[in-house]
Structure formats: C-alpha cells, structure tokens
Amino acid sequence: MLILTTVLTTGALTLTACGSRDKGGDDSSGKKQTVVIGVDAPLTGDLSALGLGIKNSADLAAQTANKQNLVPGVEFKTQPLDDQAQPSVGQQNATKFIGDKSVVGVVGPLNSSVSQSMQKPLNDAGLTQISPANTGTELTQGDGWKTGTKKRPYKTFFRTATTDQVQGAFAAKYLFNNAKLDSVYLIDDQKTYGAGLAASFKDTFTKLGGKIVGSDHINPDDRDFNAIVAKVKATGAKALYYGGEYPAAGPLSQQLKDSGTNIPLMGGDGIYSADFIKLNKKATGDLATSVGKPVEQLDSAKNFIANYKAANYKDAYEAYGGGTYDATWAIIQAVKDVVTANNGKLPDSDLRAKVLDAVGKVKFDGVTGPVSFDEYGDTTNTMMTAYKVTDGAWKPELSEAYKP
Amino acid sequence: MHELPQQLANGLILGAMYGLIAIGYTMVYGIVQLINFAHGEIFMVGGFGALTVFLALPSGFSLLAAIPLMIIGGVIVSVLVATAAERFAYRPLRGAPRLAPLITAIGLSLALQQAVWKWYPDAKKDRSFPQFDGSPFHVLGANIQRGDLFILIAAPVCMIALGFYVTKTRTGRGMQATAQDPDTAKLMGINTDRIIVMAFAIGAAFAAVAAVGYGLHNGQVGFRMGFIMGLKAFTAAVLGGIGNIYGAMLGGIVLGLAEALAVGYIGNIPSMELFGGGAWKDVWAFVLLIVVLLVRPQGLLGERVADRA
Numbered sequence: 188m189l190i191l192t193t194v195l196t197t198g199a200l201t202l203t204a205c206g207s208r209d210k211g212g213d214d215s216s217g218k219k220q221t222v223v224i225g226v227d228a229p230l231t232g233d234l235s236a237l238g239l240g241i242k243n244s245a246d247l248a249a250q251t252a253n254k255q256n257l258v259p260g261v262e263f264k265t266q267p268l269d270d271q272a273q274p275s276v277g278q279q280n281a282t283k284f285i286g287d288k289s290v291v292g293v294v295g296p297l298n299s300s301v302s303q304s305m306q307k308p309l310n311d312a313g314l315t316q317i318s319p320a321n322t323g324t325e326l327t328q329g330d331g332w333k334t335g336t337k338k339r340p341y342k343t344f345f346r347t348a349t350t351d352q353v354q355g356a357f358a359a360k361y362l363f364n365n366a367k368l369d370s371v372y373l374i375d376d377q378k379t380y381g382a383g384l385a386a387s388f389k390d391t392f393t394k395l396g397g398k399i400v401g402s403d404h405i406n407p408d409d410r411d412f413n414a415i416v417a418k419v420k421a422t423g424a425k426a427l428y429y430g431g432e433y434p435a436a437g438p439l440s441q442q443l444k445d446s447g448t449n450i451p452l453m454g455g456d457g458i459y460s461a462d463f464i465k466l467n468k469k470a471t472g473d474l475a476t477s478v479g480k481p482v483e484q485l486d487s488a489k490n491f492i493a494n495y496k497a498a499n500y501k502d503a504y505e506a507y508g509g510g511t512y513d514a515t516w517a518i519i520q521a522v523k524d525v526v527t528a529n530n531g532k533l534p535d536s537d538l539r540a541k542v543l544d545a546v547g548k549v550k551f552d553g554v555t556g557p558v559s560f561d562e563y564g565d566t567t568n569t570m571m572t573a574y575k576v577t578d579g580a581w582k583p584e585l586s587e588a589y590k591p
Numbered sequence: 592m593h594e595l596p597q598q599l600a601n602g603l604i605l606g607a608m609y610g611l612i613a614i615g616y617t618m619v620y621g622i623v624q625l626i627n628f629a630h631g632e633i634f635m636v637g638g639f640g641a642l643t644v645f646l647a648l649p650s651g652f653s654l655l656a657a658i659p660l661m662i663i664g665g666v667i668v669s670v671l672v673a674t675a676a677e678r679f680a681y682r683p684l685r686g687a688p689r690l691a692p693l694i695t696a697i698g699l700s701l702a703l704q705q706a707v708w709k710w711y712p713d714a715k716k717d718r719s720f721p722q723f724d725g726s727p728f729h730v731l732g733a734n735i736q737r738g739d740l741f742i743l744i745a746a747p748v749c750m751i752a753l754g755f756y757v758t759k760t761r762t763g764r765g766m767q768a769t770a771q772d773p774d775t776a777k778l779m780g781i782n783t784d785r786i787i788v789m790a791f792a793i794g795a796a797f798a799a800v801a802a803v804g805y806g807l808h809n810g811q812v813g814f815r816m817g818f819i820m821g822l823k824a825f826t827a828a829v830l831g832g833i834g835n836i837y838g839a840m841l842g843g844i845v846l847g848l849a850e851a852l853a854v855g856y857i858g859n860i861p862s863m864e865l866f867g868g869g870a871w872k873d874v875w876a877f878v879l880l881i882v883v884l885l886v887r888p889q890g891l892l893g894e895r896v897a898d899r900a
Contacts, residue, residue: 231708403867404868404870410717410811413605414851414869417597417601417855437717445736467810468722
C-alpha cells in the first residue's frame with residue numbers, strides 16, 4: 188500500500204509539474220492552470236467509510252467548479268492521501284502537500300488527533316487547512332478553552348464542523364431535556380476527540396442536574412467490552428454516553444444490549460455512520476449527535492445529493508459529505524477571490540498566503556447552510572442534530588443552532 | 592458485588608479463547624524452541640476462512656448447521672497457512688541462530704495482515720460475523736450468550752482430544768520424544784520433520800476454532816484482531832509454563848479472569864481509581880505475568896529445565 192501511495196503521489200506530482208510547465212505564457216490559447224486541493228482522510232482501515240465519503244465529496248466540489256468554469260483559466264484537482272487515522276501518517280501527508288507547490292489548500296483530516304500532528308507543519312508553510320470533521324475544541328481555541336482563555340494556536344486551521352464543546356453540551360441537553368434520561372454512565376476512548384467530547388458532555392449534564400453514575404475508559408482497538416458492560420449494568424444507569432468512534436462503539440452497544448441492559452448508547456458524530464448499525468445488530472434506540480442539519484433535509488443540499496448520485500461514487504457521502512463539500516468550496520471560493528483581485532489571473536507568487544487570507548473572509552451559502560469562519564477559524568454555523576436508530580437507519584430527532 | 596458472577600463468566604470465556612490460541616505457541620515452542628509470533632495471524636486467517644464459508648452458504652441456512660462447516664473452513668485455511676509458513680519460512684532457518692526465525696515470524700505476521708487487508712473483499716474495515724439470535728442463558732447469576740456456549744464447549748473438548756492424542760497415539764508419543772531430544776528421536780526412527788509439521792497444524796487448527804469462538808463472541812472479525820489476541824495468548828502460554836499444553840489452557844483462563852476482574856474491581860480500591868477500567872486491562876495482564884514469573888520463572892505448570900546447550 189505504501190508503495191502504491193508513493194507511486195500515485197509521484198505520478199500526481201509529475202502530472203502537476205507537467206501542468207505548470209504547459210502554462211508558460213499561452214493562457215490566451217485556452218490552456219488552464221491546475222490548482223490542487225489536498226485531501227487527507229482515512230481511506231483504509233476502520234474509519235474508511237467516513238474517509239471515502241470525504242474524498243468523494245471533495246472531488247465532487249472540484250468537478251463542479253470545473254464544470255461551472257467558476258474560475259476562468261483555472262482547473263481544480265484534488266489529491267487524496269490516506270492517513271489511516273494515524274497522526275504520524277497524517278504528518279507525512281502534510282509534508283507531501285507542502286512540498287507540492289501546486290497545492291493551495293488542504294481539506295481534512297477526519298480525526299482531531301491526526302489534525303494535531305498536521306497543524307504545525309501546515310502552519311509553518313502557510314498552507315490553509317479546512318477540516319470538515321475535527322471537533323476537538325483546542326484545535327482552534329487552544330488548550331486553555333476549558334478555563335475560558337481562548338487563543339488561536341494556528342492561523343492556517345479552519346473547520347466547517349462545530350466543536351466538541353458545542354456537541355457534547357448539545358448531547359447532554361438532548362438526553363436530559365428531550366429524552367428525559369437523568370443518570371448516565373460515561374465512557375471514552377482516551378483520544379483527543381473522545382475524551383474532549385465526554386468532558387464537555389459531563390460538564391453540561393451535571394449542570395443541568397443529571398447524574399454521572401460511573402465513568403470508565405477503553406482502548407479503541409478493543410472489541411470485547413463485557414467486563415465494563417457488567418459494571419454499567421450494576422450501576423443501573425439509564426443511558427451510556429460514549430466519547431469515541433463506531434468501530435468500538437458498535438460492539439460496545441451490542442454487548443450492552445446482550446447483557447440484558449436495554450439502555451441506549453449515545454455518542455457524537457464519530458458513531459453517526461451507517462457502519463455503526465452494520466456492526467451492531469441491536470443498535471435500535473441508540474442516539475448520536477452530528478454537526479449541521481441532516482443534508483437530506485436541507486434545500487441547500489438538494490443539488491449536492493443529486494450531483495453525488497449522478498457522479499456514481501462507489502461509497503456513500505456519509506456524515507461529513509456536506510461539510511467536506513463546503514470546506515473544499517471555501518478554498519475554491521478563496522482562489523476565485525484571489526484571481527478576481529489579481530485582474531483575472533492566478534498571482535505568480537504568494538498564492539498560498541493570498542488564499543489563506545481570502546479563506547478567512549469567505550462567505551457563501553453552502554450545502555450545510557451559510558459558510559463563514561470566526562476569528563478562531565471555527566464555523567459560524569453551530570447547527571446540531573440529534574439522531575436515533577430507528578428501523579435500521581439513523582433518523583433525525585431534533586435540530587437546533589446551539590450555543591453553550 | 593452482584594456483578595461478580597458475570598465478571599467470572601466473562602473472564603472464563605475470554606480465557607478459553609486465549610487458552611486455545613496459546614496451545615499453538617506452546618506446542619511449537621516445546622518442539623522447535625521457536626516463538627511463532629505469526630500465530631496470532633494464523634488465528635486471524637482462520638476467522639476469515641470461517642466467514643468465507645458462511646458467506647458461501649445459501650441464505651436461510653441455519654447457523655447451528657453452518658458452524659461445523661465454518662470450523663472446517665477455518666481449520667483448512669489456518670492449517671494451510673501454518674504449514675506453508677513452516678515449510679517456506681521456518682524450515683530453511685532451522686539451524687540458524689534463534690533470532691533469525693523470530694524476526695521471520697514477525698515479518699510473516701505483518702505480511703499476513705497486509706495480505707488479508709489487501710485481498711479479502713471489504714476487509715479494510717471490520718467484517719460482521721454471523722451471530723445466534725435469542726436470549727442468553729442465566730447460569731448462577733451470570734448471563735451466558737448463546738454464541739459463547741461454543742467456546743465454552745469447544746475448549747474442553749479440544750483439550751481432551753489433544754491430551755488423548757499426545758499420550759495415546761504413536762505420533763503423539765513421537766511428539767513428546769521429539770520435544771525431549773530431537774536428535775535422539777531421529778535416531779530412533781521418528782520422522783521429526785513430520786512431527787514438527789503436525790505441531791504447527793494442530794496449533795493452527797485450535798487457533799481456527801478459537802477464531803470461530805471470537806467471531807461468535809464479538810460479532811465481527813478484522814484483519815488486526817490477531818495481533819493483540821496473539822500477544823495475550825503468548826502471555827498465557829508463558830504464564831502457564833511454555834511447552835506444557837495444559838499449562839497453556841490454565842494460563843489462558845487465569846489471564847482472562849485476571850483481566851475481567853481488573854476491569855471490574857481495581858477501580859473500586861481506594862486511591863486506585865485511575866488504574867481501573869477497560870483501558871488498563873492489558874497493563875494488568877502483563878503485571879500478572881511479571882509477578883508470576885518472578886515467583887515461578889518456569890510458569891504455573893512448567894518444569895524447570897536446564898537450557899539446552
């Protein structure tokens with residue numbers, strides 16, 4: 188696989204190099220300059236269902252911009268790299284993107300922990316990064332966010348997903364106020380995403396008057412949770428909140444139900460995947476929150492869904508399709524703004540710096556709603572939705588713009 | 592304390608699985624002094640073999656009737672891979688220093704993982720494994736899932752069969768002789784090459800049975816499942832006394848129980864809150880191993896032997 192990736196990358200690099208050599212002055216003859224948008228996501232492994240949705244949605248955005256001839260003289264291309272959900276691989280990918288001068292921005296990754304390893308090199312290179320899925324709050328607001336001192340650590344990082352602070356709090360409020368479950372057992376997988384989500388959930392849930400009857404941590408590679416399930420059962424909790432992702436959440440939920448404890452498992456967008464239901468025969472009644480409104484309910488997403496279907500991708504767009512499309516589009520829009528400001532031509536130097544500057548100011552109506560970024564690089568759209576597994580699929584229960 | 596019966600049952604099920612896999616480590620080590628670190632992957636391919644058989648059966652085929660076929664499928668795949676590994680990866684290195692086959696084993700383990708990842712359809716993420724429907728059995732305050740009965744029955748049956756084979760049959764006794772002194776055994780007319788292949792094959796067959804148990808227990812198989820299970824089973828083999836087949840099963844069960852109880856109770860001990868819980872269970876498994884080895888370096892049932900010169 189490594190060899191394959193290397194070959195593909197080298198191939199892509201050669202191609203783009205050819206592309207830029209071709210341009211040499213004959214813009215008028217209709218030759219287009221290639222602008223590459225890097226995409227980093229887990230394309231293989233446990234989380235590949237989500238990652239492939241990201242890859243395809245970014246590709247769709249680039250294709251659509253090309254078809255509309257949105258930026259005359261510019262041809263957009265995506266270059267997907269597989270991070271295998273590993274921070275170390277993500278960092279290597281970041282260096283690859285930095286080394287390729289035709290890359291003007293990076294969409295991704297999926298995991299907050301991977302983002303942590305990519306942020307610094309991308310920031311040093313001044314290369315814009317927009318994640319459709321990272322919800323780790325400290326990524327944009329610094330480690331001090333829990334105590335109220337927000338400070339943006341990296342000026343190149345943006346996201347179209349809201350933060351775990353919003354997501355965990357929204358889940359707590361939904362569980363306490365709407366589902367009327369007031370005692371919860373809390374489990375997380377000790378990763379950046381899972382632990383942050385669980386912490387934010389706990390904070391709001393106890394403030395509302397709910398009780399955390401026990402808490403535990405698991406190893407995300409584990410598949411046998413019967414020992415913990417026996418503990419959960421003994422506490423008589425009315426729900427289990429899990430901070431983590433579906434590969435472990437699926438068996439955890441099933442073993443919980445198998446033990447005769449018929450309480451719902453609730454999680455964040457990390458479990459909001461069709462694979463969660465596929466891996467868990469007793470998922471009915473389980474809950475999840477995810478960022479934005481379900482794209483199927485949005486008028487703004489009708490085109491996206493139709494185009495995605497028409498493009499015949501092998502994999503579904505999954506939880507982050509809409510957000511990825513918007514993240515990619517934000518970079519495309521920024522390139523357009525830069526070209527417009529430069530008399531209809533791509534600037535010869537400082538393209539990355541100019542794109543970064545422009546991304547901070549973009550404002551457009553995207554698939555998931557209005558897209559723009561605040562002073563931390565966070566999306567201004569804090570719409571959240573709670574979902575429940577009904578008849579073998581995730582069904583939206585409640586959507587609202589949530590401010591903790 | 593009313594979760595104790597459940598925790599003991601969980602530990603027993605897990606331990607039976609470790610024990611069955613540990614047989615493969617212990618037999619191979621007992622005969623050729625090789626730690627076959629690829630054994631975890633032999634276990635993993637067995638799971639995929641069983642899954643393949645299930646997927647090939649017509650829909651509507653009852654799972655109970657499918658299980659024997661799945662075991663056969665898993666065993667065939669595991670045994671083929673294990674004997675091929677013996678023939679092409681380990682036999683050429685038999686006279687080499689002990690580190691050489693050890694490194695080969697680790698390389699083989701990675702290669703097998705990658706092969707399944709690359710060529711088995713959809714194996715890039717976990718594949719769901721068939722499961723028994725129906726409510727669990729209540730035994731002495733613990734819930735036993737229907738699928739878990741498989742491993743609880745298979746483990747003792749396999750142990751009895753193996754004990755009979757090793758002590759009562761001609762090849763079994765040849766195996767004991769080879770374990771004691773391969774050169775002399777050869778002089779006595781024992782085909783030691785065949786005995787070694789048998790040891791690999793039996794270990795692989797048991798690993799495949801454990802893999803079916805794992806699939807029924809967890810509801811899924813994945814290309815990475817062999818790594819941690821293999822490591823635990825190796826630990827169980829050492830814990831029980833490597834080279835001793837009954838020790839492997841005992842070590843597995845002790846390890847499984849220790850894990851379940853560590854998750855359940857260490858967090859309840861005052862000032863140990865931080866070290867309880869699921870994330871620490873692997874740590875406690877190895878702490879147990881170290882403690883046992885400090886007190887009994889030969890393992891629970893192992894005999895103290897002078898290292899062969």
